[in-house]
Amino acid sequence: MTGWTATMIDADAEPVYAAIEAGGTKFVCALAHADGTLLERARFSTRGPQDTLAEARAFFDAAATRHGKPRALGIASFGPLELDHAAARYGRLLRTPKPGWHDADLLAPFATLDIPIALDTDVNAAALAEAHWGAGRDRDGGPLDSVAYVTVGTGIGGGAVLHGRTLRGLLHPELGHIHPRRHPHDHGFAGICPHHGDCLEGLANGPAIVARLGHELGDAAPTHPIWDIEADYLGQLCAQLALTLSPRRIVLGGGVMQHERLFAPIRARTQHWLSGYLARREVEAGIDDYIVPPGLGDRSGILGALRLAMAAEAQAKGSRLP
């Protein structure tokens, strides 16, 4: 594998960054400018780590001949991930059930690019992108200093920006595996999480809905109790987030949240579980602006990876991204 091909591109041109959204189903790779303009993008299916990461690398090698060498690379990946720089396995997938990916090294295939690389979870990155460019901005258009992002789809995952940084600690948030109280009309369903059975993900992800109904949520009648059940579980999550992370906004994305009619009952159930305890307009009269859909649609992952790349460059220079 070679380094970046030399090109005729003007060295004074606007900086270019490399971004990867590494999903369990598909990979998205892009070269982009710092303002979010995507210069070139590729999507392909996720296979084993070696083939998939090689395809990502080949994309960047080719795209760089057209747009110039990127300043840095950001990778927003499914997890769980080792994000601790001090750890021997930094940059690797942890115990994922995704075949072949356990212990896969996400960074090694890009090491010879010789540019700063930043890695984070897809949902932490999405929170970052939403805070800067999407639904996580304040009235003046600046980023809120704390934003939670939750995806409800094949899985349920969440990330957050707190104090302007993505949330990391012992590991990173794994919101899908908290245990909501069981809805009174849902006691017959055991849940489908292989680890926990009826944790939030096991009760409320897309496959759990299909397991109950035999069909997709969108095919359920508007009066079907599944809508209330789903909204209650996600409302419990939002209430728990408000009581623990205390974000200034919660962004709910992912395939299940494409059903916009879920937002109103989720907001109502969040208020039910909080019962007026948090004396904040945002979770009372202002809740329509507190629990919101993504502002970036399905681009929050790849744009989050772009923000990671920009942060990696800033850190390598010893500065910090504004």
Add this chain to the structure above:
Amino acid sequence: MTGWTATMIDADAEPVYAAIEAGGTKFVCALAHADGTLLERARFSTRGPQDTLAEARAFFDAAATRHGKPRALGIASFGPLELDHAAARYGRLLRTPKPGWHDADLLAPFATLDIPIALDTDVNAAALAEAHWGAGRDRDGGPLDSVAYVTVGTGIGGGAVLHGRTLRGLLHPELGHIHPRRHPHDHGFAGICPHHGDCLEGLANGPAIVARLGHELGDAAPTHPIWDIEADYLGQLCAQLALTLSPRRIVLGGGVMQHERLFAPIRARTQHWLSGYLARREVEAGIDDYIVPPGLGDRSGILGALRLAMAAEAQAKGSRLP
């Protein structure tokens, strides 16, 4: 009210800081050095805000004549608190049921001291103190960058240091009001939280235990099911914390946690609710070092207030506390 009395104290002497632990039952005031040495301390009962805050002010006015004018004041208070500097009610109590304290201004009585003042919740401050001086330190004695502190006593509250800063956002953590699943042997008890009934605080604080037993936890036989019930609810909290805030350590303090025999079953129930999902030694073989008692005993609140004072001074100088 006058300013600080002029004294004969050497201006080159070690800096002195003022600290207040404002509790719902008692106030602790202290002058201290930056290393945690308490020069002088007073404890008194919490009455109405005017009397109580005046007594605190009088303590500092008198103590300063003996030890010199403090560089800054830190206040670690019961909540909920308005901590948003941009808010009109910054520094006031929010909707507290504590008679007379709703909307009380914690800062005004100290404004004429003309020194930097920092305010935070008692539990956020305790997390800060434990990270720097207590059970939240790493192997080398430095502060872990993320530590959660939970008090289980008359109420249940929690705070956290994340990325080296206390957690604030929409408000601040209100961990006591999450809803754990009901323990199978505890369905007969309705819970005592005036807002939520059977939220964590309503099920597991000291008064909830007394409401079930008719006596204190310490008088229950070691085989009484209350021990398992209490440990299960607190284990659910610890699991939820690990999945959301992802702290590197959880410190459990407060009156109920004086019963050290609770730690082992709490750790076991935390592992039960996580079911091996988080691939981290800290919550598996290393859990005895993950969920721990305070290293500072009952001094984490006042020492947290001292850290707040030191941070206020650093911020006023435009620097940041290491």
